[in-house]
Amino acid sequence: MNNFDLRRYRAMLKREVLEHPTLFFGAPVLEALLIVLILAWLQTFVPLEEKRLAVEYMAVLFNGLSPTDMAPIFMLLAIPFVASLYISAIVYLTNSLYQDRRDTSVLFWQSMPVSNLQTVLSKIVTIGVVVPLIYMGTLAIMYCIGAIWLTVMGLSYEVEVAGLGYMFMAALTSLALVYLSTVVASLWLLPTVGWLLLFSAFAKRTPLLWAIGAFILLGLIEGFVFNTQYLANWVESRSDPSGYLILSFGSVFDRLFTYDMLFGIAVGSILITGAVYMRRFID
Amino acid sequence: MNAIVEARALRKTFGDFQVLNNIDLNIPLGSITGLIGPNGAGKTTTLKALIGLCDVDGELTVAGRDPRESRHKLMEDVCFIADVGILPKWLRVNQIIDYVEAVHPRFDRSKAEKFLATTDIPAKKRIKELSKGMVTQLHLALVMAIDVKLLVLDEPTLGLDIIYRKEFYDRLLNDYFDGERTIIISTHQVEEIETLLSQLIFINRGEIVLDSQMSELADHYAEVVVDTANLAQADALQPIHKRKLLGKYAYTYEGVAKDKLQELGEVLVPSVSDLFVAKLKEERNEQL
Numbered sequence: 001m002n003n004f005d006l007r008r009y010r011a012m013l014k015r016e017v018l019e020h021p022t023l024f025f026g027a028p029v030l031e032a033l034l035i036v037l038i039l040a041w042l043q044t045f046v047p048l049e050e051k052r053l054a055v056e057y058m059a060v061l062f063n064g065l066s067p068t069d070m071a072p073i074f075m076l077l078a079i080p081f082v083a084s085l086y087i088s089a090i091v092y093l094t095n096s097l098y099q100d101r102r103d104t105s106v107l108f109w110q111s112m113p114v115s116n117l118q119t120v121l122s123k124i125v126t127i128g129v130v131v132p133l134i135y136m137g138t139l140a141i142m143y144c145i146g147a148i149w150l151t152v153m154g155l156s157y158e159v160e161v162a163g164l165g166y167m168f169m170a171a172l173t174s175l176a177l178v179y180l181s182t183v184v185a186s187l188w189l190l191p192t193v194g195w196l197l198l199f200s201a202f203a204k205r206t207p208l209l210w211a212i213g214a215f216i217l218l219g220l221i222e223g224f225v226f227n228t229q230y231l232a233n234w235v236e237s238r239s240d241p242s243g244y245l246i247l248s249f250g251s252v253f254d255r256l257f258t259y260d261m262l263f264g265i266a267v268g269s270i271l272i273t274g275a276v277y278m279r280r281f282i283d
Numbered sequence: 284m285n286a287i288v289e290a291r292a293l294r295k296t297f298g299d300f301q302v303l304n305n306i307d308l309n310i311p312l313g314s315i316t317g318l319i320g321p322n323g324a325g326k327t328t329t330l331k332a333l334i335g336l337c338d339v340d341g342e343l344t345v346a347g348r349d350p351r352e353s354r355h356k357l358m359e360d361v362c363f364i365a366d367v368g369i370l371p372k373w374l375r376v377n378q379i380i381d382y383v384e385a386v387h388p389r390f391d392r393s394k395a396e397k398f399l400a401t402t403d404i405p406a407k408k409r410i411k412e413l414s415k416g417m418v419t420q421l422h423l424a425l426v427m428a429i430d431v432k433l434l435v436l437d438e439p440t441l442g443l444d445i446i447y448r449k450e451f452y453d454r455l456l457n458d459y460f461d462g463e464r465t466i467i468i469s470t471h472q473v474e475e476i477e478t479l480l481s482q483l484i485f486i487n488r489g490e491i492v493l494d495s496q497m498s499e500l501a502d503h504y505a506e507v508v509v510d511t512a513n514l515a516q517a518d519a520l521q522p523i524h525k526r527k528l529l530g531k532y533a534y535t536y537e538g539v540a541k542d543k544l545q546e547l548g549e550v551l552v553p554s555v556s557d558l559f560v561a562k563l564k565e566e567r568n569e570q571l
Contacts (some may be wrong), residue, residue, distance in 0.1 A: 011386055015382055017370070105370065106369075108371060113387060
């Protein structure tokens with residue numbers, strides 16, 4: 001890959017982010033702001049002595065502990081953000097190959113020397129790699145604000161704050177684990193990604209309804225014709241976080257190289273190929 | 284002369300509707316070709332087929348490639364402007380320039396900026412905040428800064444006022460066309476482009492009804508303003524069209540010797556719009 005190719009891919013990713021500022025920046029920033037404001041408001045009801053005890057307790061609890069070992073605890077804090085990331089991903093993927101057909105700007109994008117495969121891949125990389133980075137960046141800023149706040153409080157209460165440093169490091173380490181989990185989840189959920197992209201490229205309107213409706217229809221057909229529910233069971237097994245959750249850095253490869261993961265990637269790739277083919281001719 | 288577009292027996296159907304019916308095209312390098320036809324004639328489908336946005340049957344080569352197989356490679360040599368609505372409205376002017384610069388290997392940013400400096404388009408404005416005319420100017424600025432062999436224009440000035448339309452074609456001819464590039468234009472506003480054209484193609488109901496070099500039109504077609512006394516004689520020469528003109532009749536002929544026509548009245552070269560009407564009515568009469 002030469003410099004021009006790199007510049008091209010960067011521009012394609014930038015274009016995706018620029019198109020959805022509310023979804024990719026607005027949602028996590030608003031969420032973080034709400035959490036900070038709510039916590040700031042709630043702490044006004046806590047008596048000074050209890051606040052001092054809480055800060056001291058945290059500083060003592062984490063002092064000297066390995067951030068990597070403690071990181072999984074802090075992953076819980078990211079749950080609301082991951083939930084909103086998933087909602088953003090569904091909205092983004094269902095519109096990503098539909099919106100430009102609706103407003104006819106697809107003619108402009110197609111007039112550029114960018115292949116349909118590159119276009120579709122840029123959508124997947126955006127939601128699987130770039131957007132989680134934005135979310136984790138927002139969380140990191142939120143953690144920094146929290147750390148500064150706790151440190152100032154600790155210093156004003158004359159508490160030994162070194163332990164807060166360990167806590168902050170554990171929180172930041174948890175973000176790396178959450179990020180890896182979301183990247184691995186985008187591979188684990190590649191069949192869903194492919195399914196949404198397929199209907200985004202196919203539907204003349206309401207692609208999300210098409211995607212959900214077609215899936216329910218397939219499930220019903222399976223039930224009536226074969227009297228089985230493999231499809232529903234498979235979806236249930238894909239919803240299990242144990243398929244993609246990374247609780248330690250060493251478990252990344254264990255998650256990536258499983259039969260279920262590779263089978264899902266294969267199914268997802270077939271659906272994505274379908275989306276690329278649908279994108280070929282815009283009529 | 285080498286052809287940049289060669290098509291043999293192009294066919295396209297939408298359900299039972301035959302949009303393109305065995306179309307042959309041969310568009311030479313360095314020409315400005317007008318693709319003229321009424322609504323639903325198949326113009327846009329033909330142009331989309333040329334740039335690989337529409338699947339068609341038949342043989343098709345554009346700039347040495349089959350558009351159906353490698354659209355993105357072809358678009359390094361071909362630019363396309365459809366009507367004014369196709370630029371993404373959520374991008375800012377400077378952002379769309381950044382994007383094209385990053386993805387198109389033949390884009391010259393300084394040329395685009397030089398062009399835009401002659402307009403009132405602010406660099407930081409979103410495209411949705413620009414007027415229709417400004418969006419067209421912006422698209423033209425982008426396209427003129429790309430060094431390609433073929434420019435395809437599908438109704439590029441649709442919905443624009445006369446000032447923007449005139450400026451569009453003036454800039455295209457004076458600042459872009461260099462005799463080596465090829466331009467294909469599809470438009471309803473025939474009068475505005477007929478002086479630019481070197482080749483003329485009429486399309487109707489998915490079929491080519493005329494394909495001629497502009498320089499050869501005068502050899503094959505003639506319009507005669509006939510006095511009422513000569514009407515019977517004029518009818519006998521089988522005009523393809525006739526219309527009333529200030530108390531006289533204007534007859535359009537195809538392939539009739541000039542000396543025979545001169546006996547009827549003043550012989551003129553028909554305008555493209557008159558010829559267009561004549562050919563379409565002739566075709567309609569043949570079908571009745």
